Amino acid sequence: MNEFALIEAYFKHLGADSGAPACDMGIGDDCALLSVPSGYQLVVSSDTLIRGVHFPESTPAYDIGYKALAVNLSDLAAMGATPAWFSLCITLPEFDEQWLGQFCHGIDTLVRSTPIRLIGGDTTKGVLSVSIQVMGLVKSGQALCRHGANVGDDVYVSGRLGEAGIGLRLVLDEPILPRMNSSQCAYYLNRLNRPSPRVVLGQSLLNIASSCIDVSDGLLADLNHTLDRSGKVGAILDLKNIPIAECLMTTEQAAEFGFNNENKAREFAINAGDDYELCFTARPSHRNAIQGLATQLVVPVQRIGTVVEEPGVYDIAGNFVNVRGYRHFQ
Ligand code: ADP
Ligand code: MG
Numbered sequence: 001m002n003e004f005a006l007i008e009a010y011f012k013h014l015g016a017d018s019g020a021p022a023c024d025m026g027i028g029d030d031c032a033l034l035s036v037p038s039g040y041q042l043v044v045s046s047d048t049l050i051r052g053v054h055f056p057e058s059t060p061a062y063d064i065g066y067k068a069l070a071v072n073l074s075d076l077a078a079m080g081a082t083p084a085w086f087s088l089c090i091t092l093p094e095f096d097e098q099w100l101g102q103f104c105h106g107i108d109t110l111v112r113s114t115p116i117r118l119i120g121g122d123t124t125k126g127v128l129s130v131s132i133q134v135m136g137l138v139k140s141g142q143a144l145c146r147h148g149a150n151v152g153d154d155v156y157v158s159g160r161l162g163e164a165g166i167g168l169r170l171v172l173d174e175p176i177l178p179r180m181n182s183s184q185c186a187y188y189l190n191r192l193n194r195p196s197p198r199v200v201l202g203q204s205l206l207n208i209a210s211s212c213i214d215v216s217d218g219l220l221a222d223l224n225h226t227l228d229r230s231g232k233v234g235a236i237l238d239l240k241n242i243p244i245a246e247c248l249m250t251t252e253q254a255a256e257f258g259f260n261n262e263n264k265a266r267e268f269a270i271n272a273g274d275d276y277e278l279c280f281t282a283r284p285s286h287r288n289a290i291q292g293l294a295t296q297l298v299v300p301v302q303r304i305g306t307v308v309e310e311p312g313v314y315d316i317a318g319n320f321v322n323v324r325g326y327r328h329f330q
């Protein structure tokens with residue numbers, strides 16, 4: 001099968017009947033043509049996944065497709081944007097029908113719960129890598145940005161942190177596997193390979209949150225980006241109140257992962273990457289609205305601290321909390 005037949009067979013229809021916004025012209029010409037409705041801004045972001053860097057060699061094709069789109073949708077979620085279109089640049093080592101079918105199935109599944117339409121891309125041969133660019137829409141001037149946190153705002157996080165991190169440990173340290181029951185293992189692997197981009201939560205936080213970021217490199221590292229961009233402010237976090245993976249909360253299980261006290265387990269969870277939860281700030285007057293949203297959307301949202309003038313992150317006893325997020329080129 002040549003490149004053009006492959007595009008026709010596998011990619012052309014992804015997201016076409018998902019309910020995503022229409023496009024004026026999609027796959028098939030030199031470029032796609034898109035119209036941004038008046039009164040809206042186009043919100044654009046890209047993320048690349050490379051085999052061996054962003055996912056282990058053993059990752060199933062379905063999960064690679066799912067995750068590649070999910071991590072991009074998470075960026076749109078962090079801005080409060082509504083997903084509209086995406087392009088897909090894929091480098092494949094060979095033409096493998098079964099692999100491609102599974103890869104597209106992963107994307108297709110996510111597209112059905114979070115509508116977005118594939119409008120173009122590029123297909124090449126080489127070491128497996130998947131690069132997706134997402135485009136979303138937000139009412140002009142309303143996007144949630146990193147720079148809006150104010151001194152006195154509350155700090156919130158969605159979900160439970162460290163779950164994807166545990167999933168990665170399960171993949172990399174296979175000897176641990178027998179000590180968790182299979183449904184627990186499946187849960188954490190799922191959190192690693194099929195993150196839940198918090199798109200609806202992000203949209204619902206428009207006009208409520210003062211700043212927002214998605215947690216891709218670890219809560220502390222990402223919260224620090226927000227604090228830096230908001231005029232070098234800081235935060236006091238109630239570390240014991242940060243929701244973390246359940247298996248890290250039982251002493252015996254945490255010990256099996258090598259965390260022999262509660263603080264070590266907590267430190268792992270707040271520095272672990274790949275959770276794709278949202279970390280946002282909001283005025284204390286929005287507390288009821290935010291709890292109401294969390295209940296309505298059935299997404300756990302926890303208030304974990306306060307924005308303060310002094311730069312840096314501190315625990316409630318005033319101790320400086322170290323950041324150990326994931327960084328490339330280091
Ligand atoms: P060109 O050579 O002009 O860049 P291509 O031959 O690479 O065009 O692509 C032909 C059409 O197929 C274009 O509309 C392009 O956007 C689309 N396309 C190519 N690869 C992909 C892909 N992986 N996913 C979606 N669309 C793709
Ligand atoms: Mg061309």
